Amino acid sequence: MVVVLVLVLIALGSVAFHLLSPWWWTPIASNWSYIDSTIIITFWITGFVFVAVVCFVAYCVFRFRHKPGNKAAYQPENKKLEWWLAGGTALGVAAMLTPGLVVWKQFVTVPPDAGEIEVVGQQWQWNYRLPGADGALGRADNRAVTPDNPLGIIAGDPAGLDDIIISGGDLHLLLGKSVRVHLRSLDVLHDFYVPEFRAKMDMIPGSVTYFWFTPTRTGTFEVLCAELCGVGHPQMRGAVVVDDAEAYKGWLQQQQTFQQLMASVVPAS
Known part of the structure; x- marks a missing residue:
């Protein structure tokens, strides 16, 4: 009993x-x-x-x-x-x-009015790329990655010159604006996961995966890697900050574009 x-x-x-x-x-x-x-x-x-x-x-x-005198009945199949x-x-x-x-x-199924961002994972940090004034992300290729071009953006693509590069920092998003998230890995399997967003997706080397979501309230939310990616996996963390329009505009103006990044490493002739 x-x-x-x-x-x-x-x-x-x-x-x-x-x-x-x-x-x-x-x-x-x-x-x-x-x-x-x-x-x-x-x-x-x-x-x-x-x-x-x-x-x-x-x-x-x-x-x-168990009861005295009871015997188990054998039933091989039913x-x-x-x-x-x-x-x-x-x-x-x-x-x-x-x-x-x-x-x-x-x-x-991404809404037609959604913006675009790119998340690039590498051991063991998060990098981000946002479209510049033209509203479009330039082409990128992992084979183009160098110490001076850590995200592998194709330098000859005009659409990529004004792309905003965030290496190892926090990602800021605009409140109420739907975004398509392109996901790319530079080395091994990663998984971009923000628990409060109820959204996650594997990042597969050699492929570009995606999903979309709409931030619905302001705040700072932790980014985790949900795929075992090496000894530094537990430390692969970051933050997504959802801002109102004024705060987002102020943050955006402080960020460096790909063209500015290349100009800082290659002296102008």
């Missing part, structure tokens, strides 16, 4: 912890409430299965507990039960995957 009571208390305690936890009411800094809804659906499905299994085990412990288990599992997995597919489509 002690085992039965412990199992029932585990099931009830898990449900109570889920319902009473204050973590669910943490305000978010982006538009991805869809992701929270998907996580909640997943928790309800897996939570139902967890409670059902634990309660079933508790029932079995109680129902088939096709009806196997079909029920396989069918129920398939329905449960489908119920969890379907909302995820809907959210994924929204996650990679």
Whole structure:
């Protein structure tokens, strides 16, 4: 009976912890409430299965507990039960995957009015590139990376000359402005993750991945690398600052463009 009571208390305690936890009411800094809804659906499905299994085990412990004279019955197979288990599992997995597919489509379908930024990961720091006055990012290639051109921007592309370069500093974003985030790695696998934005994506060497989001409140939010990338992985941190229009404009005016960066390393003739 002690085992039965412990199992029932585990099931009830898990449900109570889920319902009473204050973590669910943490305000978010982006538009991805869809992701929270998907996580909640997943928790309800897996939570139902967890409670059902634990309660079933508790029932079995109680129902088939040892009694003098009882003998265990050997049943090698039960096709009806196997079909029920396989069918129920398939329905449960489908119920969890379907909302995820809907959210994924929204996650990679960028609004036409969204701006652009680029996040470049390397062991073990974050670098960023923002479009300049022309509103467009210039071309870049990892093969063009040099000590003087750490992000590999193609110097012959006019669109890249006014790109704003942020190496190892904080990324600032404009409140309420949707942005498409281009993700590039210079060395190994990284993952750009801002927990409050409910958004993350792997950065794969040789490829450019992307996602988009809309900052919905001002503040400073920590950037983490969510992919083990070497001994310095725990220290690969940064910050995203969401500003109002005035603060963002002031910060933007203080940043260095790619053209200014190249002029500082190559003396003018």
